[in-house]
Amino acid sequence: MRQAGTYSGIFSAGISGKTGPHSLPLARIKKIMKKSGDDVKMISGEAPIVFSKACELFIQELTQRSWTETIQGKRRTLHKEDVASAVIATDIFDFLLGLVSNSSCSSIDPPVAEH
């Protein structure tokens, strides 16, 4: 069944407006999703698409809050410590506390969330 909006839709929202030439790779997202637990069985195709956008929002919020810390320290370079401060200061980022607090070895910790 053809709708009136089809034609315009495919060019404005349809092709490149979908998730863009993806800002974040869906396959990678799916991979990380599967690693989040052994019992993750199947993942709908739409779930990584939602995540691709959600991660953008998340990165932006985290960066914004970290940058606020940078500015407060009267610096121009965003450091890891700023990210850590932002995480500590923000309730919804509590799940990242473990990741940012052990500063010496956090870069080699696998990001497996099983708290």
Add this chain to the structure above:
Amino acid sequence: MERGSGFYRYHKHAKYGSGLNMEQASRDSDDHETNVPNAANQPNNLPAATRRGDNANNNTNPTKEVREQDQYMPIANVIRIMRRILPPHAKISDDAKETVQECVSEYISFVTGEANDRCQREQRKTITAEDVLWAMGKLGFDDYVEPLSLFLSRYRESEADRSSILRDIFHHKRGTTATIDIGGGAAAGAMSTPLYMQTFPIVDQHQHHHHHHHGIDSPMLGGVYYGFAQGNAGEGNGSDGAGGPSSSQNGFSSYDPYAPFK
């Protein structure tokens, strides 16, 4: 090296063949505690596939030494998104970039875990987009739910449009509005790119009933031009780091509307 062995494992898994096992297989290859034992190339049934995961094999995967990039989002994409909201003069230290990169993976795992818990409670096997949205709301990311719902519905509309166009192209005149899943959409999209150009005027003629009898020339081309120009400009440098599976996922995006006019 790590990456090489990853591909090797994928290659092995590919031989398992059955679509049923692919989910399981790719999960095994993601699992760094275990590896696929060579001797375990057993017949292609589910119990065997499940059992593979239990056989520990310690000849690869020094997970602790190597910072495996394939468990994170590509760093270039992460940096690009960070820069979007930082002032132009801002500098980002390398460790901050890596930390944010790790946080993203943690975030995905965190939300997926919650969504998966819900699925298990409700005895469902597939994590849907709604589960993800629900989990975000539950975990305090309420602010994301609305924009993401909008994003999702826009995506669904575009998929429906795309599948209806594809149906037109392939002359499948079914009355159903079956949606094409991502994989199928990608395959069909990539495959049909030349076809799409050929049948473009046909599609337009169909649409004449619904539009205000524009000529076939200017509004149509104007629409094409605008749509693609906007898309490309808006997404900007979206192509770097997003190669492989992701770029194949929207076959249309690589389609060059100007090719016939060059």
